[in-house]
Amino acid sequence: MTSKPDRVVLIGVAGDSGCGKSTFLRRLTDLFGEETMTVICLDDYHSLDRKQRKVAGVTALNPKANNFDLMYEQVKALKNGEEIMKPIYNHETGMIDPPELIKPSPIVVIEGLHPMYDERVRELLDFSVYLDIDDEVKIAWKIQRDMAERGHSYEDVLAAINSRRPDFNAYIDPQKQYADAVIQVLPTNLIPNDTERKVLRVRLIQKDGVEGFEPAYLFDEGSTIDWIPCGRKLTCSYPGIKMHYGPDNYYNNSVSVLEVDGQFDRLEEVIYIESHLSNTSTKFYGELTELLLKHKEYPGSANGTGLFQVLVGLKMRATYERLVGSEAKMAAKAVSN
Ligand SMILES: Nc1ncnc2c1ncn2[C@@H]1O[C@H](COP(=O)(O)OP(=O)(O)OP(=O)(O)O)[C@@H](O)[C@H]1O
Ligand SMILES: O=C(CO)[C@H](O)[C@H](O)COP(=O)(O)O
Numbered sequence: 001m002t003s004k005p006d007r008v009v010l011i012g013v014a015g016d017s018g019c020g021k022s023t024f025l026r027r028l029t030d031l032f033g034e035e036t037m038t039v040i041c042l043d044d045y046h047s048l049d050r051k052q053r054k055v056a057g058v059t060a061l062n063p064k065a066n067n068f069d070l071m072y073e074q075v076k077a078l079k080n081g082e083e084i085m086k087p088i089y090n091h092e093t094g095m096i097d098p099p100e101l102i103k104p105s106p107i108v109v110i111e112g113l114h115p116m117y118d119e120r121v122r123e124l125l126d127f128s129v130y131l132d133i134d135d136e137v138k139i140a141w142k143i144q145r146d147m148a149e150r151g152h153s154y155e156d157v158l159a160a161i162n163s164r165r166p167d168f169n170a171y172i173d174p175q176k177q178y179a180d181a182v183i184q185v186l187p188t189n190l191i192p193n194d195t196e197r198k199v200l201r202v203r204l205i206q207k208d209g210v211e212g213f214e215p216a217y218l219f220d221e222g223s224t225i226d227w228i229p230c231g232r233k234l235t236c237s238y239p240g241i242k243m244h245y246g247p248d249n250y251y252n253n254s255v256s257v258l259e260v261d262g263q264f265d266r267l268e269e270v271i272y273i274e275s276h277l278s279n280t281s282t283k284f285y286g287e288l289t290e291l292l293l294k295h296k297e298y299p300g301s302a303n304g305t306g307l308f309q310v311l312v313g314l315k316m317r318a319t320y321e322r323l324v325g326s327e328a329k330m331a332a333k334a335v336s337n
Contacts, residue, residue, distance in 0.1 A: 004081040005106040009320045010124050012115035014175050015131030016168060018142045021111050023298050024131065024309050028109065030294060031313050032320070038078070038105040042112030043089045045071040050094025061113055061167035068118040078104045079124050107320055116175040127213070127319045129312050130179035134186045135161075140197035141299075177251035180207050181315065183308050188261055190239035199239060201261035202304025204311065208247075208254040212322045214279045215256035216311055218245035221278070233272040235265040243273070258311075260304030267293055267302060280311060281318040288314065 011028075015021050025039060046053075046060055047067040058065050074084040081104050088097040116122045116130070133141070139161060146152040152160075176182050182205040188194055189201055206215035219225050224246035230236035241262035248257045258277075264270055271289040274280065282288050291310045292301060300306045 005104060007106070007324050008079045008081055008104050009107050009126045009323050010075065010079050011107060011109045011316055012125045012128035013109060013111040013131070014113070014115045014128065014179065016113065016133070016138065016172055018145060019131045019133045019138065020300065020305065021131060023300065025109065025111060026295070026298065027309050027313050028316065030291060031317050032107055036105055037107045037109060038102065039109045039111060040086065040102070042071065042110055042114055043091070044087050046089045046096070049096050059164055059167045061164060061171050063117065063171060066114060068121070072118060072120040075110060075121055075124055078102070078108050106324065113172055116178040117171060122178055126323060127316050128179045130176040130182045132176055132182050132184040136187050137185050137197050137200065180210050180213055181205065181312050183305065183312065185305055188239065190242065190261055199263055200303050200305065201259065202308055204258040204308040205250055206256045208256055212319055213315060216258060216277055216279045217256060218243060218258060218277055222247060229273060234269050236262065237265055258308070260307060262303070264302045267296055270307065281314040
């Protein structure tokens with residue numbers, strides 16, 4: 001991007017480490033393209049490096065280890081279309097590297113532990129999502145990744161999760177009340193006493209009454225529906241698939257919840273589910289399924305995490321188009337007056 005964008009749309013993606021933020025961002029790149037989107041990892045606003053945190057006895061999740069004033073100033077500047085010199089937190093060395101120049105794109109995504117923590121930063125967001133992974137599932141994912149790819153032992157992974165829990169509960173988890181959409185990942189209800197955590201129950205919690213955000217729904221808006229789609233049009237092996245849709249209350253907000261428990265055997269058959277969903281913000285019939293099929297290999301593609309990540313991505317695209325479109329219309333009106 002060389003020229004200053006007319007309107008920068010700011011998106012927040014929140015979640016703990018290892019909760020699927022990178023996977024979600026890869027799906028967003030499919031929708032927006034790398035040219036249109038700048039991603040800022042908020043780890044870069046750690047004010048204490050790894051050694052200093054150890055000395056001070058605080059985790060990276062603690063606000064004391066982060067510079068929210070600088071985060072606010074720089075995010076605001078990007079939203080105003082200005083360049084910034086962003087610090088860099090180096091995860092390999094645990095130190096803070098010299099800053100880098102960041103130019104704004106039409107879409108700026110801030111992702112990490114604290115996109116909605118500071119009220120000033122939160123107010124700047126045009127759309128936000130919180131990835132809420134249940135502890136049991138988080139442990140299973142982290143163990144799979146950190147043991148296979150990072151050489152950690154089972155005990156190391158468990159100890160790391162436990163040591164972060166108090167600060168996670170105090171500073172990260174409460175942000176979900178501010179999100180426009182929450183993707184909640186839970187153990188399945190379909191297998192009694194499941195310990196494998198391969199089959200998941202995934203809920204998409206969509207805030208009602210947010211300007212320009214029309215929650216997706218199943219069959220009939222506002223009704224409560226339980227649906228077993230398995231049969232002639234959807235192949236399901238054990239333990240099957242159950243879907244649910246209905247209104248609910250979440251942190252004193254009225255929300256619309258969509259839920260998928262189970263796994264898709266054949267991803268191309270998700271078109272059957274898609275054809276019963278409304279307000280998906282797709283541009284053509286089957287776009288949601290097509291986007292899912294584009295990256296079968298991403299973790300979660302065969303369950304509700306993939307489906308809802310794509311759906312939230314489509315909602316972000318609709319927000320972007322609405323804001324850019326309305327700004328363009330306002331500019332045209334100003335010229336004609
Ligand atoms: N939907 C999913 N289903 C199953 N496993 C998943 C899913 N999403 C993520 N994972 C697992 O969790 C790991 C972390 O995912 P990802 O890298 O997207 O998370 P992250 O939040 O960006 O992590 P970090 O901040 O630590 O880099 C993946 O390698 C994968 O093993
Ligand atoms: O929660 C995290 C976000 O990714 C990291 O633990 C945090 O950024 C500190 O990084 P490191 O463990 O590499 O020092």
